[in-house]
Amino acid sequence: MTPSALILIGIDLAAALILSLGLYYRRHHRRDLVVAFLGVNVGVMAVAAVLGTAEVAMGLGLGLFGVLSIIRLRSSEITQREVAYYFAALAIGLVTGLPQTDPWPVAALVALILVVLWAADHPAFLARTRHQVVRLDRAVSDDDELRAELEARLGGTVSSTTIQELDLVNDTTLVDVRYRMPRPGARSTARVASAHAGTSLGSGATTGADR
Template sequence: MIWFALAVDLTAITLLAHVLYFRRHGRRDLLLAYVALNTGIFGIVAMLTQREVGLAVGFGLFGVLSILRLRSDTISQGEIGYYFTAIALGLVNAVAAASPWMLLGLNALLLAVMFVVDSPRLLPRDERRVVTLDVVHEDPVALRQDLEARLRGRVRRIDVTEVDYVRDLMVVDVRFRAPDSAPAEPSARTAVFPPLVRAGRR
């Protein structure tokens, strides 16, 4: 059964890393990380289950996984979600090797959830910017129009975080939806907190 579970795991991580992640986000380095992490987890857990080790060893394994540093300026929260799904696939396929139907069902569930929640067609993505304007808009409508012109998208939410009348600037946290045809900027996709955008006066 372990070879069947391995085949299912390799198929599942290929679908997750290449079909779902790489084709949508295009980062080869993270594709490699997902595959390596998944197969490593599968191999370790499969070895532990075959040797019938105690529960303490299992907790030790999770302790080792907790050392992994997932905080990075180049990894978004969505990409961390792919990390945990890759780990879950490795664990599920190694532990449930003796129950083929449960194994297949859990793999299908995890992949289906990631397909839905990361689908740009089913769930359109809103982008986030922290924008510094060197002009203070007293009129909310004028502020929205100015931001939509600069960001080239439909503004959905504006939170004014700072207004400085001395230096004549304001800082706003903007959620907006960019047109489908417009390519997303790398910083918006890869940074957990997008960098500050400075906008000039018109």
């Protein structure tokens, strides 16, 4: 085994540990996926190193992407974020497994993958954007009424809604909603205004609990 191959193996192992433990596990704490990321990465690197040519590796990479897609459909559900980690682990293993005379351009590509995932999955990136599947306790078919209901319950500005189930018999609505939370300062102001409004109702107001 050449010195450059040994350097690439070291780069791959270091990158896989950073990806799975330093980034993913530190933020999301799923041990089973750490095992999966490490297994996929080292397995792909070993296969690519054995096959050893760019033509074979290209076909191998496409085939592995297809296999992972099938595995995802037939296994327990994972999020799109976790799919991104899967493909990053696969890509790192693939590029480091190919024979290279100069390993440092490969190291730069691996570093780029890690930096992009670190930034894209950072808690501060699009932190106020939310996605929920909500079941309302009444059937709502009007879009404007549905949006107002969701904004009142979720406390954010709704950007899109998709009604997945409108049950007129049981009087429920299942809706996929994407919304944006207000800034912390604005949220506190809204709470204070709501509290003042509730206080100003006086003794003539009746709440659901009072009834």
